[in-house]
Amino acid sequence: MYIPAVLAIAAAGINLTRRVWVVNAAALGLQYLGVFVLLCTVRPVSLAVVKLLVGWMVTLTLFLSLITDGKIRGAKAFFSFSAGEIFRLLAGLFAVLFMAVLLPELQAEVFPRSSLPLLLAAFSLLLLGLFQASLISEPFYVIIGLLTFLLGVELLYASLELSILLEALFAGVNLGLALVGAFFVIKDAEIPEA
Amino acid sequence: MSTPLIWILFPLAFALILIITRKKPMLSGVLASAISLLLALAALLFPRDLSFLLPDQRLEIASSLELFGRSLEITGEQLTMVGLLYGIVFLWNLGSLLYRPSLWFNILSISITALWVATLSVNPFLYAAVLIELIALLSVPLLSPRGVRTEQGVLRYLVFQTLALPLILLTGWMLAGIGSAPSANPLIVRSAMLVLFGFALWIGAFPFHSWIPMISEKSHPWVVSLLLALTQNALSVFLLHFLDQYAWLRNLPVTFSGLRWIGAIMIAIAGLFSAVQTNLGKSFGYLVLFETGYSLMAIGLAQTGGLNYLAMLIVPRLLSYAMLSLALSALWQNKGAHALDYEVQEGLFKSRPLVSAGILIGFFSLLGLPLLPIFPHKQMLWLLTAEANPRLLLGILVGSLGVLVSAARLTRLFSREQTAGAAVQPVREKTGLIVLMLIILLLMAVMGASTQFLSPRFLEILAPFTQLVPIP
Numbered sequence: 001m002y003i004p005a006v007l008a009i010a011a012a013g014i015n016l017t018r019r020v021w022v023v024n025a026a027a028l029g030l031q032y033l034g035v036f037v038l039l040c041t042v043r044p045v046s047l048a049v050v051k052l053l054v055g056w057m058v059t060l061t062l063f064l065s066l067i068t069d070g071k072i073r074g075a076k077a078f079f080s081f082s083a084g085e086i087f088r089l090l091a092g093l094f095a096v097l098f099m100a101v102l103l104p105e106l107q108a109e110v111f112p113r114s115s116l117p118l119l120l121a122a123f124s125l126l127l128l129g130l131f132q133a134s135l136i137s138e139p140f141y142v143i144i145g146l147l148t149f150l151l152g153v154e155l156l157y158a159s160l161e162l163s164i165l166l167e168a169l170f171a172g173v174n175l176g177l178a179l180v181g182a183f184f185v186i187k188d189a190e191i192p193e194a
Numbered sequence: 195m196s197t198p199l200i201w202i203l204f205p206l207a208f209a210l211i212l213i214i215t216r217k218k219p220m221l222s223g224v225l226a227s228a229i230s231l232l233l234a235l236a237a238l239l240f241p242r243d244l245s246f247l248l249p250d251q252r253l254e255i256a257s258s259l260e261l262f263g264r265s266l267e268i269t270g271e272q273l274t275m276v277g278l279l280y281g282i283v284f285l286w287n288l289g290s291l292l293y294r295p296s297l298w299f300n301i302l303s304i305s306i307t308a309l310w311v312a313t314l315s316v317n318p319f320l321y322a323a324v325l326i327e328l329i330a331l332l333s334v335p336l337l338s339p340r341g342v343r344t345e346q347g348v349l350r351y352l353v354f355q356t357l358a359l360p361l362i363l364l365t366g367w368m369l370a371g372i373g374s375a376p377s378a379n380p381l382i383v384r385s386a387m388l389v390l391f392g393f394a395l396w397i398g399a400f401p402f403h404s405w406i407p408m409i410s411e412k413s414h415p416w417v418v419s420l421l422l423a424l425t426q427n428a429l430s431v432f433l434l435h436f437l438d439q440y441a442w443l444r445n446l447p448v449t450f451s452g453l454r455w456i457g458a459i460m461i462a463i464a465g466l467f468s469a470v471q472t473n474l475g476k477s478f479g480y481l482v483l484f485e486t487g488y489s490l491m492a493i494g495l496a497q498t499g500g501l502n503y504l505a506m507l508i509v510p511r512l513l514s515y516a517m518l519s520l521a522l523s524a525l526w527q528n529k530g531a532h533a534l535d536y537e538v539q540e541g542l543f544k545s546r547p548l549v550s551a552g553i554l555i556g557f558f559s560l561l562g563l564p565l566l567p568i569f570p571h572k573q574m575l576w577l578l579t580a581e582a583n584p585r586l587l588l589g590i591l592v593g594s595l596g597v598l599v600s601a602a603r604l605t606r607l608f609s610r611e612q613t614a615g616a617a618v619q620p621v622r623e624k625t626g627l628i629v630l631m632l633i634i635l636l637l638m639a640v641m642g643a644s645t646q647f648l649s650p651r652f653l654e655i656l657a658p659f660t661q662l663v664p665i666p
Binding site for chain 1: 262321327328332334335340341342343344346349352353356357359360363364
C-alpha cells in the first residue's frame with residue numbers, strides 16, 4: 001500500500017514545487033487516484049469511488065477554468081528549477097521525512113487502528129497542503145493547497161470513522177473549493193493588468 | 195413538519211428561488227427582507243414546547259430531522275438564537291436596498307444564515323466544522339466580487355477556516371466515549387488544546403486575526419459587517435455548546451481563565467491597533483476584534499454570571515455595527531475602498547454630517563460610553579473582571595484607551611478644514627439612509643436609557659446551556 005501513498009505524496013510535492021498549470025492540474029488528478037486506492041483499504045469501493053469522482057470533477061473544474069481564460073501554459077523547461085522551487089521542494093521533502101520518522105510513534109499512541117501507509121499519506125498531504133496554502137499568494141495555488149490539505153483530513157478521518165453525512169459534506173466542500181478557485185481564476189483574468 | 199425544515203431547508207430552498215430575481219435588486223431585497231423578518235418573528239413567537247392547541251386537536255411540530263443517519267435538531271429553547279440570526283439578516287437585507295453590495299447579497303445572506311442555524315443544530319455537533327467551511331466558501335463571492343482583484347485577506351480567511359476543520363473533527367473522534375474522564379488525562383488536555391486552537395482560528399482570535407482587518411479594508415462594509423456579526427454571535431454560542439456538553443473541558447482549570455486572558459489580550463491589541471489605523475474599514479475590523487475580546491471575556495466569566503452579559507450585549511452591539519457600517523457604506527458607494535482612507539475624510543462634518551455622526555456614534559457605542567446601550571453591560575463585565583482577576587483590567591483599559599484615541603483622531607479629522615481650499619458642498623443623503631439611521635439611533639437611545647428594553651429577552655439564548663447557566 002506504499003505505492004499509492006507515494007503517488008499521492010509525489011503529486012502533492014509536484015504541486016507544491018512547480019508552477020506549470022497543466023502539470024499542476026494533472027498532478028491533482030493523480031493525487032486523487034492515489035488517495036482512492038488507499039481509501040479502498042478502509043472503505044467499500046463503492047464509497048471510495050465517490051471521492052475519486054469528486055476529485056476528478058474538482059480537477060476538471062479548475063482545468064476548464066484555466067482553459068477558458070487561455071492561461072494554460074505548456075510544460076516548458078520542466079527540469080529547470082528556480083530558487084523558490086528548490087526551497088519549496090526541500091521544505092516539502094524535509095517535512096515528509098520528518099513526518100515519516102515520527103509516524104510509528106504517533107500511530108502507536110494516537111491512531112493504532114490506522115495503517116502506516118495511510119497515515120503517511122494523510123499527514124504528508126496535510127503538511128504539503130499547508131505549505132502550499134501558506135507559502136504562495138496566487139489564488140489558484142492556494143486553492144490547490146487547500147484541496148490537498150482537505151484530502152489529507154478526509155483520508156485520516158476515513159480511517160477513524162464512517163459517516164455518510166460527513167462524506168457528503170466533504171464532497172460539497174471540495175466542489176465548493178473548486179468553484180471558488182475557478183471563480184478566482186476567471187475573475188482575476190477579467191481585470192486588465194495595471 | 196419540523197423545525198429544521200422551517201428554519202434550515204425552507205430558507206435554503208427560498209434562496210435558490212431568489213436566484214431568479216437577482217438582477218432585480220429591489221424585488222430581491224424586498225423578498226429577502228420579508229422572508230427573513232417572517233422567519234425571525236416566527237422563531238421568536240413560536241411556542242417553546244413546539245405545540246399549538248387547535249380547537250379540536252393538538253398540533254406538535256417535530257424538533258429534529260434525520261439526514262444520512264445523523265440529525266438536525268432545533269429545540270424550542272434554541273429558537274431565540276435562530277430568531278436573532280434571522281433578525282440580523284433581516285436588518286442587513288433591508289440595508290441592502292440602499293447599498294447593493296453584490297448581485298448575490300440577498301441570496302447568499304439567507305443561505306449563510308440557514309447554514310449557521312444548521313451549524314448550531316447538527317448532531318453530533320462536531321460536524322458543524324464542515325458546515326462552517328461551507329459558510330466560508332459561500333462568503334467568497336460577497337467578499338471578493340467580480341471586477342475586484344482577489345485580495346490576500348479573502349485567501350487568508352479561507353485558509354484559516356479550513357485549518358480549523360480537522361482540529362474540531364479530530365477532537366470529536368478523540369473524545370468518543372470519554373465523556374467524564376479525569377481532567378488530568380493527557381488525551382483531555384490534548385483535545386482541549388485542539389478545540390481552543392480551532393476556535394481561535396475560526397473566530398480570528400489573536401494572533402490569528404490578520405484576515406479580519408484585511409477583508410474589512412478591501413470588502414464592502416455592509417457585507418463585512420453582516421458576515422462578521424453572524425460569525426461572532428454564532429461562534430460564541432457554538433463555543434457554549436462545547437463548554438456545556440463536555441464536562442472535561444469545563445472542569446479544566448485553565449479553560450475559563452485562559453478565555454479571560456485571551457479576551458483581555460484581544461481587547462488590548464485591537465484597541466491599540468485601532469488607534470494607529472489610517473483606513474476606516476480596517477478600524478472597523480479592529481472594533482469587531484475588540485468586541486470578540488469582550489465575548490471571550492464574558493464566556494471566561496461564565497462561573498460568575500458573565501454569560502448574562504454576553505447575551506445582553508448582542509443586540510446593542512449589532513445596532514452599533516449596523517450604524518457604523520451603514521455610514522461606511524455611504525462613503526464606499528460609487529467610490530470603492532479608497533473612500534475609507536483617513537486622508538479623504540477631512541471636513542466630513544461639513545460635507546456629510548449624518549455619515550460622520552454615524553461613524554462616531556458607532557465608535558463611542560462600541561467603546562462603551564455612558565448613555566449608549568452597550569455601557570451598562572460592559573460596566574458589569576468590568577466589575578466581574580475586577581473580581582476575577584484585577585490584572586485583566588489593564589488589558590481592558592489599554593484597549594479602551596486605544597479606541598478612544600481612534601475616535602478622537604477621527605473627530606479631529608472630520609472637523610478639520612479641507613486642505614484643497616475648495617468650498618465644501620454638503621452631500622444630500624438618501625432618504626432611506628436617514629430613516630434607517632434614525633431608527634437605529636432611536637433603538638440605541640431607548641436601550642441606553644433602559645437596560646430592561648429588549649436585551650433581557652435575549653437571555654433565553656442561554657436556556658439550552660443548563661450546565662453553564664444553572665436553572666434558578
